[in-house]
Amino acid sequence: MSNELRVLTEPDWKAWLDALEWAFGGLHDAPEEQQLWRDLLDFDRSFGLWDGDRPVGTFGTLAMEVTVPGGTALAAAGVTTVSVAATHRRRGVLRSMMRRALDTYRESGEPLAILTASEPAIYGRFGFGAATQSLAADIEIHRVGLDLPAGVDDIALSVAEPAAVAGRCEELYARLARTRPGMFPRQPGWERLPLLDPPQDRAGASEQRYVLAERDGELAGYARYALKPEWEAAGAKGTVIVRDLEAADPAAYGALLRYLSGIDLMSTLSLANRPVDDAFLHMVSDVRRARTRVQDRLYLRPMDVGAALAGRTYATEVDVVLDVSDASCPWNEGRWRLSGGPKGAVCEPTADAADLALPVAALGAAYLGGTSLAALAAAGRVEELRPGALARAATAFTSPLAPWMPHGF
Template sequence: MTNELRVLADSEWTAWWTTLDWAFGGLPESQEEQKLWRDLTDFGRSYGVWDAGQPVGTLGTLTMAVSVPGGAVLPVAGVTMVSVAATHRRQGILRTMMRRALETYRESGEPLAALTASEPAIYGRFGYGAASQRLSADIDIHRVTLGLPPGADNITLRVVDPADEAERCEALYARLVPTRPGMLARGPGWERLPLLDPRQDRAGASARRCVLAERDGELLGYARYALKPEWEPAGPRGTVLVRDLDAAEPAAYGALLRYLHGIDLMSTLTLDNRPVDDPFLHMVSDVRRARLRVTDRLYLRPVDLGAALAGRTYATDVDVVLEVSDGFCPWNEGRWRLSGGPGGAVCERTADAADLALPVAALGAAYLGGTSLRSLAAAGRVEELRTGALGAAATAFGSTVAPWLPHGF
């Protein structure tokens, strides 16, 4: 083999990106989208594998930050744009790129790495666990009514071009980030992502619009959406496609939902990516007519295990020794004492007897509080070594709100 791993150079971007495009089916992204990801890519920590002058493997890195239980926002390395050419499968290319990337993230001081998986079966062996889920719904507008929270009638709604109020919407989004684990803090450049709306990706839908929810001039919520009009002999059966829906209070959320639910000539309201505890579940009259679907979303893996576990708070006081296995990042292997609670935590190496034994991917899954350690134990992923330790740790790791990744990367 002549495979060569090297850091991505700016001059190599086009060939590198073309390889990625073909790995995902050969339909090129718009120039607007490609430019966005190029601008956000951390070239010094992105990699390609080359064979005879041609790229045959890609792995990109985005410098990001994610909210964790307790409201802190921690640095996280975003792993993205991962591919291996079909001609070079089973040659260890992905393993080589992933190992180099994780070593680099450790050197850079990120406690966590994150990704969204096109094929979930791939990433468990590299220590990633499914830490959040996405809820999608197709609500039958004609058969489902809404019960709205008090104050919804006092909200003023205004439809605008998304770009015209992007700055105010970004400021509201930033306020919401610490309130729910798994949300990404959007740094400079990321504000372009919610506005990305290439015509070729609309699949018959309209350009994106934005409705604002305000009270006395204060922005309390917004929704970005598109309309997909369709007709049948009996009449219209269009779809409202909701891309983003963020609100700072229940009244604003309810007013936005009512607006989206009531647009003329539409039969279906599609919410594509919502938290699994989204409030619409308690506002619809018939949840079965919402046709719910839940899928995996954000995958996390501790890079610096001690810093990751000390970086979040815990629902109750906890003092537990974890025996962690991590064959891919051996610096995380061994016993760690986690001591903390709602006010903060410390996680350090210890020689004390272990209370729980688990692989690092299980910790990644449980980290944001959306996956229970007890559930993982029932699947054989966590072993209780001291009676009572599992229940106490599972309660402490839990979150009062479900983790949620608002958008991909």
Template sequence: MTTELRGLDAADWESWYRSLEWAFGGGREPSEERAAWREVTEIDRSLALWDKDRIVGSFSSFSFQLSVPGGALVAAAGVTMVHVAPTHRRRGLLRRMMRQGLDTARDAGEPLAVLTASEPAIYGRFGFGVATHALSATLDVPRTGLRLPPGTEDVTLRLADPAEVVDRCEELYARLVPRRPGMIARQPSWPGMVLLDPRATRGGASPRRCLLAERDGELVGYARYATLARWAASVPDGVVLVKDLDAADPAAYAAMLRFLMELDLMSSVELTGRPVDDPLVHLVTDMRRSRLRVADRLYLRPVDVGAALGGRAYASEVDVVLDVTDDFCPWNSGAWRLSGGPGGAVCERTRDAADLSLDVRALGAAYLGGTSLAALAGAGQVREERPGALTAAATAFSSPVAPWLPHNF
């Protein structure tokens, strides 16, 4: 079969997106969900793979700004909407699209590429490592309490329609982005995705509501949630489904969590996609009844090793030579000297002997500080060439807070 890879024409978006729906099970998404995805699609960063008059593959990316250790924002290609039709597998077509996508990111001066993986085994061969994880919890409300921090009673809570307060919530979100690596600075087109709540996908739950946490009129937190009413033998057994829970300080977080745990007729609170060091881990009185689960979340690979490592700060002073192997983006391969600390860093080519050897996937996993270089060394993915270099580098690469991707893309 002869296939042609070319840029997506806006007029072909419906056919292109329908081919993607078939790749992910065939169900047609609600019209409002399709409209939200159409709004955020960057047509000039999207590819369609054609076989004659039929689309058999897709690839797109977002022009993201990703928070990194130290609070800076680094340009990142957010790889998304990727598929190859089952009739066209094992022909190197995904590799072809990824090749063009990463080349485009490099030409655009984007040091990073990131994605969320429907099938994790696929993307390691393209140099993506797991850079963040996500925590999920199901709080057993009748048998779990909270240890409330000082100031909780000073927080005022009120309910609002999510659409009516989205601008205030997005302003708070933007202030929080530099505080934690892995967060994405949302673009003006993204509020539609934030508010997306199709009736067809609620599974019987209510429409979402927005809980605002304020102190002296200032917004210090918000939560978007729905409730699912259930009864067991005439006993209420409802579930609170929390989509977002963002707070500027511990008291605001605790006040909102307490509110969600005290809703009438609800016996559990489900939170998904949270940071692995989420405050709830330390607020709940019984972790065993919170059913904590951890899963992979954001996959990351440096597109430009020098710019990527020079774009973040480090927890301690570091001067280390990294011998990087990158088969898919060979311009990254070779020795790099990283010098820097909390105030910033420089990463340049060098001919000096390596202190550590690793491949680009391990470097991507460690980049945001959520995965230790020492842990990767324990798995044989990082090799220490100079005694003491691993401990020093692992300490420098660490982050005081766990990296976190708040939402899929």
């Protein structure tokens, strides 16, 4: 067997994509979806491992940005389309592709790398920590009342076809993307993502629509949704499937929630990916009948510990020396002094004694403020070396809003 790891090229695309789709179950994406990811993929930093004339491993990279605490958007390498053929398991295929990618990301200068994990157990060994969670809910809308904020009746609602209003919605999303850690300020081309709606992926649901929430002609929020009708002997029991819901203020959010909960012939409002501190939790009369579920979402690793920690702000003043271990990126190994607060921070190598010791995956998990350093310490993932340092650092790393990844990649 002669394996060759090489950069993805246009002539290799079709075979590379076929290998990826078979690795994920053999179902092929719609042509428009394939074209979008082909256009977004950074071919120069995407790879395939070839065994003779066939690809047996795929590894893609997207040039992305992620909002961090304080509202800055940092460059991030988005790891995507990772697969290994079943015939080539346990031969170091993924490790060789990841090694090549991490070295490339360092050369490119991104302070962060991010991914979503189809199998979470895989990526911790490469330094990725679970940095955000998402909340899903299936609200029994005929058994749950709504306690809505003031100003809801001042919001005008209108339903529109996606192509007609997507531009306005994208402008609102761009403003909101800087307000919560974990969100992605979308680069050119990504505006096509919400418009993807291939019939083969609807699973019995309708085509998608938008509902706009406006105040005095200004867009204050929107939801992208589809309807899945269903009937039983007693009558209709359909589902409203919410794919996006963005609002600039409580009244706009409340107006959208009331609309989505009041569509005729529907009995369930399904929210698939919401922040764990989403506002609907405090607007429904019975949160138990919202049937909520929480799941890990965005995995993050610092590619450059100094640049990553200096790129965000902190809830309180902090001066702490971190002893970081990082087997995959040895340039991050060692002690780093982090000094800063709500207005900014610096982080540089130091010879001073360490206050906390932790692996880079734990630092990635805590980086966006959604996972407490104290909770990681309770699990043995962070070691306190100076009494009191853990509590102060854990407080400084927190975020007022829970970090949230708004869509997959």
